[in-house]
Each structure stands twice: as C-alpha cells, then as structure tokens.
Amino acid sequence: MKATVLISSFLFILLCCQKPTQQAIELDEEQIENEARNMLTDYLQNVSQKGLTAEFDYLDSSNNFFWVPPGYHSTLKYDSIRTILLQNAKALQRVELQWDTLQIFPLSNEIATYSGIVKSNTTDTSGTKTSVSIIESGTLLKRKEGWKLLSGQSAVLPK
Numbered sequence: 001m002k003a004t005v006l007i008s009s010f011l012f013i014l015l016c017c018q019k020p021t022q023q024a025i026e027l028d029e030e031q032i033e034n035e036a037r038n039m040l041t042d043y044l045q046n047v048s049q050k051g052l053t054a055e056f057d058y059l060d061s062s063n064n065f066f067w068v069p070p071g072y073h074s075t076l077k078y079d080s081i082r083t084i085l086l087q088n089a090k091a092l093q094r095v096e097l098q099w100d101t102l103q104i105f106p107l108s109n110e111i112a113t114y115s116g117i118v119k120s121n122t123t124d125t126s127g128t129k130t131s132v133s134i135i136e137s138g139t140l141l142k143r144k145e146g147w148k149l150l151s152g153q154s155a156v157l158p159k
Contacts, residue, residue, distance in 0.1 A: 003063075007150070019106060022057055025109060027106060027108060028109065029106045031126065032104070032106035032109060032112055033051060033104040033106055033112070033144075034145055036104045036106070036112045036114060036140050037102065037104055038064060039140070039147040040099065040102060040104075040114060040116075040140075041099065042054045043058045043149075044098055044099060044118065045054070046094055047097055048056075048095055048096050048097050048098075048119075051089050051092070051095060052085045052086075052088055052089040052092065053085060053086065053089050055085055055118060056082070056085070058147075058148060058149055059078065059081065059082075059148060059149050060076075060078075060148035060149060060150045061078050061142055062063075062150075063077075064108075064150060064151070065077060065078040065081075065149075065150060067081050067138075067149075067151065067152055067153065067154075068152070068153035068154070069081065069084065069154060070134060070155050070156045071156075072156050075151075077110065090125075091124055092122050092123065092124055092125070092126055092127070093123050093124065093125050094121075094122060094123040094147070095120070095122050096120070096121040096122070097118055097119070097120050097121075098119050099116050099117070099118060099119075100116070100117040100118065100133065101116050101117045101140040102114065102115075102116035103115050103116060109142070110141060110142040111139065111141055111142070112139075112140045112147075113137065113138065113139050113140070114117045114136075114137065114138060114140060115135075115136070115137040116135075116137075117133050117134065117135050117136070117157070118133070118134045118136055118154075119131075119133055120132050120133070120134055132156050132157070132159075133156070133157040133159075134154050134155065134156055134157065135154065135155055135157050136152060136153070136154040136155075137152055137153060138151055138152020138153070139151045139152060140151070
C-alpha cells in the first residue's frame with residue numbers, strides 16, 4: 001500500500017511539474033473574421049473580373065475538399081467541381097457576383113465557417129441574362145498561401 005501511495009504521489013508531482021508541450025493559442029475572432037471576410041469578398045470580385053476559373057485560386061485542392069453545388073444532392077470532390085467550372089466558364093461571357101449577406105464564424109485561428117447569400121448576374125454566350133440569389137455555407141481553412149474553401153454547399157433560392 002505504501003508503494004502504491006508513493007508511486008501515485010511521484011506520478012502526480014511529475015505530471016504537475018512538467019511544462020506544457022504546446023501553449024494554448026488564444027483565438028483572435030476579430031482578426032479571423034476580417035481575414036475570412038476579405039478572402040470571400042476578393043473571391044467574388046475576382047470571379048466577377050476574371051470569370052469562373054478564378055475560383056481555382058480559392059478552392060482547397062486537397063483530398064478533404066468537397067462541395068454540393070446548386071442542383072446537386074450529394075458532395076462532389078475537387079476534380080468534379082473543377083470540370084463543372086471549366087464547362088460553365090465556356091458558356092458564360094459575363095459573371096457578376098456580390099455578397100448580399102455574409103456571416104463569419106471563427107472556430108480556431110485556422111478554421112472558420114460562413115453563411116451568406118450571393119447575388120448572381122450572368123450573361124451566357126447567346127446574350128441571355130440570368131439573375132439569381134444563391135444561399136451558401138461552408139468551411140474555410142487557413143493554408144500557408146491563405147484562406148481556402150474546404151467544403152460547403154450552395155443552392156439557388158426561389159424568387
């Protein structure tokens with residue numbers, strides 16, 4: 001019994017006196033929210049200026065990426081989304097996107113979620129104009145090169 005008490009006391013002291021191997025990093029919600037908002041605003045501006053293929057700069061191309069685009073009922077991986085964007089880019093001569101509403105929810109200094117409504121005005125190659133509102137939510141991940149869209153879903157809202 002004395003040996004058990006001594007061993008328990010020794011382990012307790014040993015564990016209490018160890019320096020933490022990693023300090024907890026405080027979440028800077030305001031900074032994360034600003035960074036994510038800037039990225040998402042730049043994302044829509046670049047797509048409006050350069051077309052749908054500008055999206056590639058903002059999508060995380062890792063195996064963890066997935067998206068449910070408007071009209072789909074299951075997740076698609078990066079390669080499928082890339083194919084869809086390349087096909088649709090050929091059919092559109094003009095894309096104008098802007099956030100109508102946008103909320104950012106910082107989860108850590110490297111992860112945030114968001115939800116918002118995008119106003120979309122497009123003109124296809126035949127001159128047909130389409131205006132829709134798209135509700136979107138997703139997860140952003142901070143990589144070395146900046147914030148990336150990791151996953152999410154979007155759907156066209158009824159008029």
